[in-house]
Amino acid sequence: MESGGFDFHIVFHSIPFLAKGMGLTLLLTVLGIAGGLVFGTVLALARLAPFKVLSFAAGTYVNFFRSMPLILVIFWFYFLVPLVLGQEIGAFQSVLIAFIMFEAAYYCEIMRAGIQSVRVGQAYAGEALGLTYPQNMRYVVLPQAFRNMIPILVSQAIVLFQDTALVYVVGLSDFLYSADIIANSENRLMEMYITVAIVYFALCSWGQFQVRNLQKKFAHE
């Protein structure tokens, strides 16, 4: 096998394998965002709740996870949770739970800022009409909060998309790890790493472009 010069044929040959890796990367990203968003919203509502115990617990959770490196959280769920539960939960499930728990802490803070960005008069108006607190949140406050937050939520999603590359530590073949396997087995490090960089760059740039579009769209309304 020659090692001199660039040979991008290997990239085309490995497209099916890389696509499978990208599938895992996207799946982890989408599920991580969805789960993180749901759990993060619950945490944010708890943080803003008038019950001290609830807001303290949510606040502690957020501060704790925001102080931890993501890779450490991944290690915990992979190595420690099976010890506690007494059974394996599988690499995919363990990293997914780690991502959701970790991202939720960040989404919570984004949501909290988003909810607080909605004018208090809006909540008054909903209350004055007779909406209950949950109805007011559901129909008046949260939709506006989400809208204010969309750009930063998408930015956070892009960060998670990149962070999913960390799953190689538990042996999951995401996009980067798949490329890495080929790079090493075929001794085509440069070609594969350049390809990976281009793909990450293209997808993240597309994401940022969408963020700017959304910002413009909302600025018009």
Place this chain on the structure above:
Amino acid sequence: MNETKDTTSTDGVGIIQMRHVSKWYGDFQVLANCTTSVDKGEVVVICGPSGSGKSTLIKVINGLEPFQEGTITFNGISVGDRTTNLPKLRSQIGMVFQNFELFPHISIMQNIKLAQMKVLGREDNQARNRSMELLERVGLTDQRDKFPAQLSGGQQQRVAIARGLAMDPMAMLFDEPTSALDPEMINEVLDVMTELAKEGMTMMVVSHEMGFAKRVADRVIFMDQGRIVEDATKDDFFGTPRGDRAQLFLSKILHH
């Protein structure tokens, strides 16, 4: 000072009754021993210098702001009672805010429909019909599919009034409904309110529009430093010599 009219008494006739209501923000007293009542069909205008507590006075009536002392009842139900179902009570009291507070993320039609469906449990077409009636009444049927930001301030405030009326409330509270409007839009809002008053709606209106007060108010309340300083019939309020503070205030707002 208000023996002239029995509507200011507190013996059980008023739909809104406040007795000795006091409220503090920390050490600062915003409402001091306020007592008044409003009868069914009565229109009461509340005026006074800024920071006198007039907005707070109407926000405690539907429990948007808590109060620490005294009692308030609306249609016989105690507002401050912990067991009172506040959302249900509020659904019977319409409220219009200084900054309109239409919901910016949904259409005009949806703004008026939302609480009808979620609070009163009306069906979609029922709510839509009622909304159309009210939009017609405030002259804005052609704006129904627009979003609030696409309407002028005066139009938004008329929608806000329609949104309040859609709940078929027993009374309407107005918190400086024209203060945020450009001068040329004030009348379109006051006209809607005047018509409402003539139809017999019970109204409490925080406003400096003394022309409106002279036209439609039954009573005028003047507040200063959290106290109800004057509570008199319209004719008494504008006719007879008032306390120094009220006189000074009136002279200031009537002369520009």
